[in-house]
């Protein structure tokens with residue numbers, strides 16, 4: 001993926017298996033979010049294709065969601081003036097087949113689908129611990145619960161792969177621990193998880209595997225223990241690789 005003269009992501013190949021949590025780490029500007037944006041159709045890669053379960057993915061975000069990939073964003077993107085339940089229901093739209101006319105005419109098929117969606121959304125609120133706040137406006141939730149709601153909304157599309165972009169950013173240690181438990185529970189329910197995060201303690205205790213991006217390329221991939229012990233990873237974070245790190249054109253260590 002190129003932006004003018006800058007190659008933000010190049011030749012990154014990453015497999016996430018069902019029942020696995022994979023971490024994607026790398027210094028600021030390494031291309032992590034760009035990689036997510038290429039996967040989810042927000043960016044059209046200047047070269048290459050994106051495939052999921054052997055099928056080439058559409059470049060339209062809602063079709064990517066329909067194909068089974070859901071995501072959360074670095075900056076929370078909730079419908080602030082809608083309730084918690086309504087936010088999750090919005091996440092169901094790619095899983096409901098009823099069209100505009102059946103909605104306007106409130107056909108029996110539409111009513112059944114609506115009932116099923118509400119049931120499923122309530123189950124997800126239970127699962128994420130937000131059920132007692134289902135009728136609260138999203139904007140009135142504390143920060144940690146807003147992040148949880150984003151995850152619940154993403155899960156509403158019943159993804160096979162969930163992409164989490166910095167899910168613990170701005171959280172206190174208690175909220176971070178709760179998020180870790182939630183991600184484990186999601187994995188245990190059979191959803192593959194790929195997570196970007198700067199909190200290394202969180203990533204190394206959460207993930208089964210970790211991939212490291214540096215200047216848009218995959219530097220290495222392995223178990224948390226292997227990656228933690230890799231001198232090249234430490235050098236990349238400190239900006240002491242042979243190449244200068246992005247955002248540090250002098251190559252000076254911070």
Ligand SMILES: Nc1ncnc2c1ncn2[C@@H]1O[C@H](COP(=O)(O)OP(=O)(O)OP(=O)(O)O)[C@@H](O)[C@H]1O
Nearest residue numbers: 003006008026027028029030031032033034035246
């Ligand atoms: N829409 C865009 N237009 C131009 N350049 C972009 C765009 N999006 C990302 N970039 C550039 O691509 C590079 C990778 O950015 P990206 O946000 O993917 O990195 P990141 O690893 O997610 O960083 P961070 O950890 O700081 O969020 C950066 O140099 C960034 O400035």
